[in-house]
Amino acid sequence: MLYAVIWKELRDISRDYKTLAVIALLPLVMMPLMSMASIYVQKAQTGYAYVVDEDHGEGCVGSTCISSEEIAEIIKKTLLSHGFVILDHPGKEILDIKVVIPRGFSHNATSLNATAEIIIYQNVASSKAQEGIAAVNSVLNDLTRRLAEAKIRLLGKKAGIYVNPGSILDPLSLKPLYVNPEGQSVSYKEAFQVTLARILSFSLIFVTTPSIAYITDSIVGEKERKTFEALLATPLPRWSIILGKAVSTSLIGLVTGVSDAVGLILFFTIPSLTYGINMLSFLTPQLVGTHFLAVYLSVVASLAMILPIIIRSGSYRSAQTFSLIIIGGASTIFFMSLYADLSNLQAPLMYILYLIPYTHAVEMIRATVLNHYLNALLHVLYIMAIISALMWVSLELFSEEKIIYSRT
Amino acid sequence: MMEGEGILHETDSSLGGKGLRYAAILREVSKSFKNMKALRNLTLKVPQGKVFGLIGPNGAGKTTTLRILATLVRHDSGYVEVLGMELPKMRVEVRKRIAYLPEDAGLYGRLTGWENLLYYAMIYAGKRRAEEVAMKGAEISGLSEEDLNRKAHEYSKGMSRRVAIARALMLEADLTILDEPTSGLDVVSSYSIRETIKDYVKRTGKAVIFTSHNLLEVEEVCDEVALIHQGRILDSGSASSLKSNYRARNLEEVFIKALGLAEA
Structure with missing residues (x-):
């Protein structure tokens, strides 16, 4: 008798083509969609950015020199690679981020007793702005490292001692290694x-x-x-x-x-x-x-x-x-x-x-x-x-x- | 007297149910749903080898009575016996020997008419004999091979009902229970179904219990009739004897007069 029920149900189910198609196609559509979404969606979003150099200055720490114009160009290139449109002059477009290199930036950045800052205005309604901030941050992190190392080398030179900038900037570090629950390396x-x-x-x-x-x-x-x-x-x-x-x-x-x-x-x-x-x-x-x-x-x-x-x-x-x-x-x-x-x-x-x-x-x-x-x-x-x-x-x-x- | 003691006198258990005078017996049966009393001490005997009609207005208790006989509903009190077997105690055995067609019973729409017959044939007769039984159903339905191979959702109401009735009758059960098998059908379909039921009883000698709102139809098809109202049987007998007793021209008049007497 169980055979009869299975016989009938299988016929019934296999002829409900529409529902069967939805059930079969849903994972086939959803899984690649999730994959594509994670990769493409952010990149496919267009963002508008405006980078202003109000400083027009240059400065050096020892042999390491920077110019605000050069930094602005690096920021622009980085934002471009993240799908931003860089505006020469802000027009009718709604800006996602605005990056300002203020007056005195180069001087402060290369000084031994001041700090320099770059100002970012972010549109709170824009998810793309977060990506832009992360991109600008990556440029600044690189620049900060270069300047910090140069300042340490300069101070060392002035003090007449050899200093390894890495030992001052990263006195401690983390080395991740993977092990399984049994403690064996994986x-x-x-x-x-x-x-x-x-x-x-x-x-x-x-x-x-x-x-x-x-x-x-x-x-x-x-x-x-x-x-x-x-x-x-x-x-x-x-x-x-x-x-x-x-x-x-x-x-x-x-x-x-x-x-x-x-x-x-x-x-x-x-x-x-x-x-x-x-x-x-x-x-x-x-x-x-x-x-x-x-x-x-x-x-x-x-x-x-x-x-x-x-x-x-x-x-x-x-x-x-x-x-x-x-x-x-x-x-x-x-x-x-x-x-x-x-x-x-x-x-x-x-x-x-x-x-x-x-x-x-x-x-x-x-x-x-x-x-x-x-x-x-x-x-x-x-x-x-x-x-x-x-x-x-x-x-x-x-x-x-x-x-x-x-x-x- | 112990419950069921008199029943053994009326049946004959030594014949294994085959020599029963009655296909079903209900005695002093009551059934309530929450605050509603569906059956009130209902007593009824369905004779063997005949078409038995149960007639009454909506809510009279016809469907509840049939559902009790079909083992789907348990009565609160009283005694129920189907084919010599007491319910609900022997419901599993009873199910093997009855066929039931509920009111407005549908077909499986994605299955063909033939597959609908084959499914029930498999349940009752097993895989090996299923085709043979379903062939009987196909014959009873009167549908062409082409129609039987169409999916049931394409059928008209009349065609669906013919297959549903064929599905019940092909089993040649000892008791077939049909709840309003012709309701909502046109004259031609109703006529065809009535003829099918009459032929079936004549050919097999099995019992059929049948309900309908169409009293003329009941008069034509049924050998015996019971009038049910507010969960009680008002009267029962052959259509001709009832008409004679109530000095009525037809069953409609019988029912009205019986109702009047009951309410008086």
Whole structure:
């Protein structure tokens, strides 16, 4: 009898071309879009900048000389490389930033008892202004370093002692080295894969929400189309109705799993093509495979989490609303995974999160990049146990009378 | 007397249900939903091998009665037996031997008419015998092969109903429960469905319980009729005996007079 339900559901699902296309295409569109957004959007934004040299001065510290005109030109070139249009005279355009080199700058910058400043006016409504400030800062940092070293060398010369400017400017420094949780050294590539795991975990958010449509339709939709009542009077065991729908809906998990894995490859192909860095080398077959499994299990977990609600929902609308609340709430796990290692959280919070199946999808990916395959397998088992428990709850809540008489 | 004791006298459990006089028996059955009493001590016997009509106005308790017989709703008190099996205790066994068509029952729109029949055939008869059973359904529906291979969402209301009824009748269940199978259909479709039901009972000798608002239709199709009002049975019998008892020209008049007597 389970065969009959699966047979019917698969036919029904596979003929809902539009929803299926949305589910399959969403990760394929979203993942490359995220990649492109992170690279291109800021660059594609046009910003307007105006650089004024009010100083027109020059100055030297020992043999290191500067001119305000030269500094203004460097700032202009740097802003140009960040997609800014440099205006000769401010016109009707709304400026994102205005850089002013005030009178006396060169003198103060090369003096031993004064400090010099460059003034930046930033448009608070402009996100591009932040990028401009960062660009100007990079020029000033370089100039500051050069002048500081020159001043130290000059003071040393005057004092008649040898001074290494580096030992005064950077008496302390930090040398980062990467180790795994076991304390063994790992390469930068391996360290980056952990960051990658966070991004992959976050991307699971795109696969859980669209599957709600199918799951809701398979129960509340049947009720609203008046096919469910007749089905409930058949000898089909209740478990086979629930399991049949769950197994068939997991087809959606397979479709999204494949789609998300391809989307993932595209996510890394775009920066590779743009920067010539082989980002794809960070993707291992184990990681792609685990990601696929995490996607599949996340979709089935979504089904299991909302099934008890859907079974008791009166209408399609209320089922969708409650499902979105549940999936939306649970999906905060994917956000959290961007900023925290879930397994390192304090005891009560960690145990609560471990009851949410998505936590184990995130942990599966993290364990795989750390080569903790046994741990990854354990999280697979956890998520499957939670799914089974939720299915059992759905079965317990299954009441023909409540289904028939709930308001539509 | 213990609950159900008299029922054994009326049935014959030694025949495994096959020699039953009644396909269904409801005795002193009550059912409430929150503050609304849907059935009040309702007593009813559905004979074997006949079309039994349950007639009454909206909210009289027809659908609740059918849903109790179809094992979907549990009664609060009283005794219910279907094919010699007590409900709700033996609901799983009962489901194997009944077929139920709810009011306005739909089809699976993305499946073809044939697939809709095949799905139910698989549930009742298993994968191996499914095609054979569905073929019967195709025949009962009277739809052409071309129409049966179209998706059900393309069907007219009449075509959908014919497939839905065929889906119930092809199973040749010991008791078929049809809740307003002709409601909202045109004259031709209604006629065709009535003929299908009459032929079915004649051919198989199985029981059918049928509800309708169209009393003329009930008079034409049903061998026996029960009048239901406010969750109680007002009277029952063959259409001709009821007309004779109430000195009425048709069932409509019977119903009005029975209602008048009940309210008096």
